[in-house]
Amino acid sequence: MLDAAVKVFSRRGFHAASMDEIAEDAGISKPMVYAYLGTKEELFVACLHREGARMMQAIAGAAAPELSADERLWRGLRAFFGFVGAHRDGWAVLYRQARGEQPFAGELAGMRARLVEVVAGMLDHALRAEGREVGETDLEVVAYALVGATESLADWLADHPDADPEKTATRMMNVAWLGAGQLLRGATWRPPTG
Amino acid sequence: MLDAAVKVFSRRGFHAASMDEIAEDAGISKPMVYAYLGTKEELFVACLHREGARMMQAIAGAAAPELSADERLWRGLRAFFGFVGAHRDGWAVLYRQARGEQPFAGELAGMRARLVEVVAGMLDHALRAEGREVGETDLEVVAYALVGATESLADWLADHPDADPEKTATRMMNVAWLGAGQLLRGATWRPPTG
DNA sequence: GCGTAACCCTACGCACGAGTAGGTATGCTC
DNA sequence: GAGCATACCTACTCGTGCGTAGGGTTACGC
Numbered sequence A, B: 001m002l003d004a005a006v007k008v009f010s011r012r013g014f015h016a017a018s019m020d021e022i023a024e025d026a027g028i029s030k031p032m033v034y035a036y037l038g039t040k041e042e043l044f045v046a047c048l049h050r051e052g053a054r055m056m057q058a059i060a061g062a063a064a065p066e067l068s069a070d071e072r073l074w075r076g077l078r079a080f081f082g083f084v085g086a087h088r089d090g091w092a093v094l095y096r097q098a099r100g101e102q103p104f105a106g107e108l109a110g111m112r113a114r115l116v117e118v119v120a121g122m123l124d125h126a127l128r129a130e131g132r133e134v135g136e137t138d139l140e141v142v143a144y145a146l147v148g149a150t151e152s153l154a155d156w157l158a159d160h161p162d163a164d165p166e167k168t169a170t171r172m173m174n175v176a177w178l179g180a181g182q183l184l185r186g187a188t189w190r191p192p193t194g
Numbered sequence C: 001g002c003g004t005a006a007c008c009c010t011a012c013g014c015a016c017g018a019g020t021a022g023g024t025a026t027g028c029t030c
Numbered sequence D: 001g002a003g004c005a006t007a008c009c010t011a012c013t014c015g016t017g018c019g020t021a022g023g024g025t026t027a028c029g030c
Helices: A002-012 A019-026 A030-037 A040-062 A069-086 A088-100 A102-129 A136-159 A165-184 B002-012 B019-026 B030-037 B040-062 B069-086 B088-100 B102-129 B136-159 B165-184
Strands: none
Touching (some): A002 A019, A002 A040, A002 A088, A019 A030, A030 A040, A040 A069, A040 A088, A040 A102, A069 A088, A069 A102, A069 A136, A069 A165, A088 A102, A088 A136, A102 A165, A136 A165, A136 B136, A165 B136, B002 B019, B002 B040, B002 B088, B019 B030, B040 B102, B069 B088, B069 B102, B069 B136, B069 B165, B088 B102, B088 B136, B102 B136, B136 B165
16 A cells, blocks of 8 residues: 555655545545545655665664674665665655655654764774774764765666666775775875965 | 745745745745746746856866866865855755756756766776776766765755864865775775675 | 445545736836 | 836636545445
C-alpha cells in the first residue's frame, strides 16, 4: 500500500501527486487511503519514515562497530549505494522532494544528522587512535561534507541507470578515505597569506 | 521586484508562495507582476536565472584561469561561500526548491553540470601536469562528489547564521585539496578482496 | 426472510490560488 | 479643455484537488 504512494510521489513529486492517483495505483478508493493512513501529509511522512528506516537499517547492518574504521566506511558506503541502486527512482526522488518541502525538511534533517553523527564518530575514533584531536565543529563540518558528497553521488547514480552501485561506492571511498587519511596524518592546507 | 519574489519563494517554497503575497511584498498589485514577468513558473525561472548568473559570475570572476589549480580552487570556493553567506536565506532555499520541483530540476542540473565541468577540467589539467591520466567517468564522478560536498556545506552554512563563510571555505578546501592531492599522486584505495 | 454491522464506493462540498476583465486615475497631445 | 494613452488597481472566474458525507453490498445472526 505504501509502495503505491512511494511510486506516485516519486514520479510526480509531492504536490503534483494527487490522492486520487495514489488510490487508483494502489487499487483501492480514496476514502480507504484516508481511513488507513490519514491525510496526504501524514502519508508522505509515513513513506519517508519507512524508506528512511530501511536505508538506515541497511547501513547499520553492514557497518558493524567492531570493524576497523576504513572497513566500516567501505561497508557502509557499499550498503548505501546498493540501497539507492535498488530503489533508484523511489529513494532519490522521495529524498529530493523532502529536501525542498518545508514541512518535511525537518524529518530529513534528523535523518541526515544521525548519519553525520555516525561519520563524525568514526572520524573522531580514527583520529584519536592516531593520537590526534580535532575541534568538534571541524569534525562535524568534514562529516557533513562527506555525507553531502555521498548524497550527491547517490543522485548521480539515480540519474545514470547503467551505472554500477559497487563501482560508485569505490569511487566515493577513494575520495573520502584519501582525504580523510590526509587529515589523519595531520596534513592541512592553508590559505595563501595575502 | 525580483527581490521580493526571491524573498517570498525562499520563505514559503514555490508552491506555498502565492502571487498575492509576492505582489504585496513588492508593493504592487498582482496584474503588474503578470504584466512584467509572466506566469508564476516564468517568474520562478527568472529568479533562478538571476541568482544563478550572479553566483556563476562571482565564482568565475574570482577563479581566473591563469592561476595555479589550487589557487583557482581556493578562490572559487571562497567566492562561492562568500556568495552563499551574503544570500543565505535567498540562495539556499531557492536552490533547495529547484532541486525538488520537476519543471525546474533541469535548469538547476544545467547549472551544476557547468560547475562539474569546470571542476573536472581543473582536476584533469592538474593531473596531466603530473603526467597522470584518468578516465572521463572517474573524473566526472570525483568532480560531482566535490561539488556535492560543497553544496552540502553551503546548506550547512545557510543553516548556521553565525558560521563564517571564509572558514567554511577553508574547511572545504582542506577536504577537497587533500583528497584530490592524493589522487594526483596516484594513490588509490582498493576494496578488500572477498 | 429480516435486521444489522462491517466494509468500501461514488459523488460531492469547499477552500485556495492562478490568471483576467473591466474600471479608474494620471499625464500628454492638440 | 476634449481626446487619448499609459499605468495601475479592485474584484471576479474558474480549475483543481483535498477531505468527507451518505449510499450500496456482502455476510452473519435470528
